[in-house]
Amino acid sequence: MLLLRQCLLLPSLLLLLTACQPTPPAQAEAAPLQLGAEQSGLYLPLLQGKKVGLLVNQTSLVGEQHLVDVLLAEGVNIVTIFAPEHGFRGDHDAGAKVDHSVDQRTGLPIASMYGSNRKPSAELMRALDLVIFDIQDVGVRYYTYISSMHYLMEVAAAEGTEVLILDRPNPNGRYVDGPVLDLAFQSFVGMHPIPLLHGMTVGELALMIQGEGWIPNAEALQLTVIPMQQYQRKQHYSLPVRPSPNLPNDQSIALYASLGFFEATPMSVGRGTPFPFQVLGFDQFGLTEDLSAAFFFTPVSTPGAALTPPLQDKTVYGQDLRQVPAGGLDLSYLLSWQQRFAEQEQPLFTSPTFMDRLAGTDQLRLQLQAGVQEADIRASWQPGLEAFLQQRQPYLLYP
Numbered sequence: 001m002l003l004l005r006q007c008l009l010l011p012s013l014l015l016l017l018t019a020c021q022p023t024p025p026a027q028a029e030a031a032p033l034q035l036g037a038e039q040s041g042l043y044l045p046l047l048q049g050k051k052v053g054l055l056v057n058q059t060s061l062v063g064e065q066h067l068v069d070v071l072l073a074e075g076v077n078i079v080t081i082f083a084p085e086h087g088f089r090g091d092h093d094a095g096a097k098v099d100h101s102v103d104q105r106t107g108l109p110i111a112s113m114y115g116s117n118r119k120p121s122a123e124l125m126r127a128l129d130l131v132i133f134d135i136q137d138v139g140v141r142y143y144t145y146i147s148s149m150h151y152l153m154e155v156a157a158a159e160g161t162e163v164l165i166l167d168r169p170n171p172n173g174r175y176v177d178g179p180v181l182d183l184a185f186q187s188f189v190g191m192h193p194i195p196l197l198h199g200m201t202v203g204e205l206a207l208m209i210q211g212e213g214w215i216p217n218a219e220a221l222q223l224t225v226i227p228m229q230q231y232q233r234k235q236h237y238s239l240p241v242r243p244s245p246n247l248p249n250d251q252s253i254a255l256y257a258s259l260g261f262f263e264a265t266p267m268s269v270g271r272g273t274p275f276p277f278q279v280l281g282f283d284q285f286g287l288t289e290d291l292s293a294a295f296f297f298t299p300v301s302t303p304g305a306a307l308t309p310p311l312q313d314k315t316v317y318g319q320d321l322r323q324v325p326a327g328g329l330d331l332s333y334l335l336s337w338q339q340r341f342a343e344q345e346q347p348l349f350t351s352p353t354f355m356d357r358l359a360g361t362d363q364l365r366l367q368l369q370a371g372v373q374e375a376d377i378r379a380s381w382q383p384g385l386e387a388f389l390q391q392r393q394p395y396l397l398y399p
Contacts, residue, residue: 033237036166036203036226037062037134040070043164043226047076050129053120053161055082055113055152059136059168059241067134067166068106078108080124084135084148085114085244114144118188119151122159130162133202136243139172140257141181141196142189142358145243149202150191150209157221165225167203167397171253173233175199177329178257180384181360190360195381195388197257197329199233200396207395227397245305246276253277254326258333264355265348267337268316272299272309280333281318283311287340295320331374338368 036043037060052071054060060067071078081088081103088103088110101110111124125131133152135145149165156163178196192205192214200208203225210218242248247256252275259269259277270279279297286294297316299309319333341348349355349365356362367377 031230033169033231034229035062035168036228037067037070037168039226039229040074043132043166044074044076046162046164046224047071047130049077050162051077051079051127053080053082053124053128053131054078055084055131055133055135055148057084057088057135059239059243060134061241067132068103068108072106078106079128081108081110082113082120082131082148082152083110085144087114113148113151118148120155122155125155125159125161128161130164131156132164132166133206134166134168135202136168136239136241137170137202138243138247138253138256139170139175139197139199140260141178141192141194141198141360142260143243143256144188146202146205147188147191149206150215153206153209153221153223154215157215157217160220160222162222162224163206165203165206165223167201167225167228169228169231169235169237170199170201170233171237171239171250172197172257172327173199173201173235173237175257175328176385176389177381179359179361179364179381180388185356185360185362187357189357193388194392195385196360198388198392200392201228201231201233201398203227204392204395204397207397208392211395212391225397231398233398246271248276249278251278251322251326255321255330257328258326258330259321261334261355261358262337264351264358265337266310266350268297268299268309268311268318270297270299271306272302272312273297275322276305278322279316279318279320280337281316282337283314283316284346285340285344286317287319287336291317331377334368335374339371342369342371 054068056067062070068078103110111120113120131152133149137143137145153163175197176195176199180195181190181193183193206223207225209215210221210223238250247253255277259280262269262280267280267282270276273279294317299312301307301312338348352365355365359365
């Protein structure tokens with residue numbers, strides 16, 4: 001496996017060799033989780049004498065310090081910071097253009113990887129010996145940090161730049177669910193033929209992207225992953241920092257896979273409220289006409305999170321999901337609202353092309369519109385899910 005190959009090239013790093021061994025069974029008092037970024041003894045030797053770039057954001061913490069500050073304190077020669085969607089500090093709206101800039105705190109140049117340039121330029125990459133990816137993902141295919149990682153790996157492979165992944169947990173790691181992406185619907189919100197919920201960490205996914213040849217010149221890429229210690233994919237992990245402005249807590253992250261599809265509808269998922277991705281509603285009608293039990297909310301312009309949210313300044317009649325049990329992919333929301341919109345003779349999917357890109361296929365939208373039952377929808381996913389579970393096996397680093 002690629003990770004093992006890297007380990008064997010570094011015999012002096014005994015801890016890294018240990019990291020390549022299977023994780024022992026959990027003990028009564030398990031050792032604390034160690035993130036990839038927290039194991040500086042493993043990766044600092046790889047950075048000595050090299051010109052380094054970083055694809056990082058506000059989640060790239062080592063304890064209370066940002067990875068950039070940790071590396072600067074160690075004398076690492078940081079040349080460029082690459083900024084993904086939401087920016088280096090995580091304060092840009094979803095979909096908002098991220099411009100090239102200079103970090104006011106460190107004076108380091110920031111190169112945008114969101115907006116007109118979603119790939120790092122070949123010129124910038126050629127100026128680097130190694131680039132680090134250290135960003136907290138949420139394990140949902142249409143969350144775009146993994147697309148930025150893909151493009152980083154692609155350009156690095158072409159330009160001979162090493163890539164180092166500092167691995168972090170997947171808060172949805174226990175789930176493998178949803179349709180596998182059909183490459184006919186490939187886009188920045190879905191680049192890989194994986195399920196909507198893939199259950200992999202970014203380190204595992206990087207190994208799979210290379211191993212399956214999903215980037216050109218994959219075999220030329222010098223890829224190293226620093227795995228976590230004491231991590232199991234089914235364990236609960238509460239993110240210490242919101243990964244993006246509209247995923248503020250565990251509940252929003254647990255609901256994200258189920259509610260993200262509504263971005264292709266005229267409805268609100270709570271952008272512009274204190275509880276994004278924890279409510280769901282529409283301004284013209286709700287699931288029932290019983291207003292006595294109705295929940296109402298009003299999206300407002302919220303700079304840095306939702307400057308012009310859907311249904312801005314309108315009273316929205318909907319569902320409060322802040323306390324409901326959540327996890328995995330729950331189709332009940334799509335099914336119930338599709339039925340209600342059909343009763344009102346209105347289309348739920350006002351942006352069908354975007355819906356198909358989010359789903360990675362047009363089949364889910366067509367099934368919903370045709371009134372296909374949930375059990376039959378899920379049955380249609382099973383062959384792809386079973387094949388994926390076998391395909392990903394060589395790249396898994398954790399039980």
